Amino acid sequence: MLRYLFFIVTIVCLCVCSNSSFAQNRYAIVITEIMSDPTPQIGLPNHEWIEIRNTTNAAINLQNWRIGDAGGISGPLPNFLLQPDSSAIICGTTAAATMQQYGRTFGVTSFPSLDNTGELIFIRSNTGATIHAVEYNVGWFNNAVKSDGGWTLEMIDINNPCSGVGNWRASIDPRGGTPGIKNSVDGTNRDQTPPALLKAFAIDNTNILLRFDEPLDSSSAATAANYQVSNGVGSPLSVVCIAPLFNTVQLRLSNALQVGTTYTITASNVTDCKGNSIAAFNQAKAGISSAVEANDLIINEVLFNPTSDGTDYVEIYNRSNKIINLKNVLLANRSSAGVIAGMRPLSAIDLAMFPGEYYVLSADEQVVKRQFTAKYLSAFLNLSSMPSYPDASGTVVLSDNGGLVIDELAYDEKWHFALINNVEGIALERIDPNAPTQNKDNWHSAAKDVGYGTPTYQNSQFRLDLQVQGDVMVTPEVFSPDNDGTDDFLTITYRFPETGYVMNSTVFDAAGRPVKALQRNAVCSQQGNFRWDGLNDKFQQLPLGPYVIFVEVFNLQGKVKRFKKQVVLARRLS
Numbered sequence: 001m002l003r004y005l006f007f008i009v010t011i012v013c014l015c016v017c018s019n020s021s022f023a024q025n026r027y028a029i030v031i032t033e034i035m036s037d038p039t040p041q042i043g044l045p046n047h048e049w050i051e052i053r054n055t056t057n058a059a060i061n062l063q064n065w066r067i068g069d070a071g072g073i074s075g076p077l078p079n080f081l082l083q084p085d086s087s088a089i090i091c092g093t094t095a096a097a098t099m100q101q102y103g104r105t106f107g108v109t110s111f112p113s114l115d116n117t118g119e120l121i122f123i124r125s126n127t128g129a130t131i132h133a134v135e136y137n138v139g140w141f142n143n144a145v146k147s148d149g150g151w152t153l154e155m156i157d158i159n160n161p162c163s164g165v166g167n168w169r170a171s172i173d174p175r176g177g178t179p180g181i182k183n184s185v186d187g188t189n190r191d192q193t194p195p196a197l198l199k200a201f202a203i204d205n206t207n208i209l210l211r212f213d214e215p216l217d218s219s220s221a222a223t224a225a226n227y228q229v230s231n232g233v234g235s236p237l238s239v240v241c242i243a244p245l246f247n248t249v250q251l252r253l254s255n256a257l258q259v260g261t262t263y264t265i266t267a268s269n270v271t272d273c274k275g276n277s278i279a280a281f282n283q284a285k286a287g288i289s290s291a292v293e294a295n296d297l298i299i300n301e302v303l304f305n306p307t308s309d310g311t312d313y314v315e316i317y318n319r320s321n322k323i324i325n326l327k328n329v330l331l332a333n334r335s336s337a338g339v340i341a342g343m344r345p346l347s348a349i350d351l352a353m354f355p356g357e358y359y360v361l362s363a364d365e366q367v368v369k370r371q372f373t374a375k376y377l378s379a380f381l382n383l384s385s386m387p388s389y390p391d392a393s394g395t396v397v398l399s400d401n402g403g404l405v406i407d408e409l410a411y412d413e414k415w416h417f418a419l420i421n422n423v424e425g426i427a428l429e430r431i432d433p434n435a436p437t438q439n440k441d442n443w444h445s446a447a448k449d450v451g452y453g454t455p456t457y458q459n460s461q462f463r464l465d466l467q468v469q470g471d472v473m474v475t476p477e478v479f480s481p482d483n484d485g486t487d488d489f490l491t492i493t494y495r496f497p498e499t500g501y502v503m504n505s506t507v508f509d510a511a512g513r514p515v516k517a518l519q520r521n522a523v524c525s526q527q528g529n530f531r532w533d534g535l536n537d538k539f540q541q542l543p544l545g546p547y548v549i550f551v552e553v554f555n556l557q558g559k560v561k562r563f564k565k566q567v568v569l570a571r572r573l574s
Helices: 002-023 096-102 365-371
Strands: 029-035 049-054 066-069 087-092 105-108 118-124 130-137 153-155 168-170 197-204 207-212 227-229 238-242 248-252 263-267 283-286 297-303 313-318 329-334 340-345 358-362 380-382 393-400 405-412 428-430 443-445 472-475 490-495 502-509 514-523 527-532 545-554 560-569
Touching (some): 029 118, 096 105, 207 263, 297 393, 297 405, 340 393, 365 380, 472 560, 514 527, 514 545
Parallel strands (some): 087 105, 197 283, 358 380
Antiparallel strands (some): 029 049, 049 087, 118 130, 153 168, 197 207, 207 248, 227 263, 238 248, 297 313, 297 428, 329 393, 428 443, 472 490, 490 527, 502 514, 502 545
């Protein structure tokens, strides 16, 4: 009899131990559905909730498991065996009675408030191990109507839990979601895509964070020999794959990074949770960042009057030789009282912007990518919302988180090319990144040939300061103001040995008649430029042909100097 009882106890112990082992495995329990924005109601109750499912072939006891987000963690789940391939709904205690009609429901204290626009949520076992995490965002809906509320995000394939947005879709159930039953988008969605290394950031001179596009296999991700850092740094001393998403890796280096040097990190033999090994996209830049100063970053392009189905965007450019952490930078505007307002952080995480790089700031990068050609698809930052930039005029402000104004542009729609009747959907581009931001002659409408905008790459109207050594120079000698992105305006550049000169400048036609007053008693700096767009004083197109730019400068001591420059106004044949 004792032998029989011992046999029974042994079997029970083995079952409990087996259950415990299953429960601690990543993806033993997965989050399969998220109702983050139940308003407006489509057919389900006005409550936030998530659905979980047991992916193993053994029952798992949920006692003391918890749900969490970046803001905190819930109270414990009760003693309950969740059977294989079965699901449960988890919500707040006040929602539990209503959600019970859809299936097994657990109301927990301190249920996370699920952000409508997206956040990181996770489920943690009774030992504190993160079993599954999802960092969703509103773009996962890929549907403007459903992303506005009342619909859930559903996982497509529970056997592919770590592939992120590619394995989630807006519910197609007419009620708006499928709590407690098989997802409406359920199907096979095999992961055959290798992980990609997105970004790297140097925390200090001996620690680098690597960010990948999906969760990794912890073993391969934590192998030091799988990483190499350029410029003689070599393999790291140690590597840690960071919970809860396991898509971030921290390298601890044996050789310190040097300020002013850009390093390349190469990852190899790193696999995702389905065993796909990293391939082509296995490198990222890193370096020690420096404090941002005024004019290190500049406002380079602005779309403030988008089409009805478009969205505002602001492009910034790093014209310095520094690596700058965008986590410390804000986008803003100015109120009617002139106070900086509407501040939006560019990044919630450390993000290095290297010299010569562009970033585009918008509330919906997918809209910008649909309407314009973007050469660098990863050079977008989605903000929760954009500051208000009115169509007629407004102010774009870049500042740091200490209140320093890095760059500022008070724009006006009149700065657009005068012959464009409708400027809706046309970006305003900076001509010279080194010229003053607030000089209206340093801005021009983006060219038609590039689709009226150049987000993430060099502007269609880009032109560097020519640093003329003479007194006055006009470029180009033949220009064609047709907004095709090539020689759309004439630039008159001046350089004087001292300040204090006053300038008058007039355009004459071939018959010697004045047709355009460019400058009248304009006080000049030591060097600068202005432009002519080929229009007369009435903002009308002038005929093709030769013209003379007559410039007269004088100072208070009576010194006078005059210049005549001949140019040709042309237009491209259709």
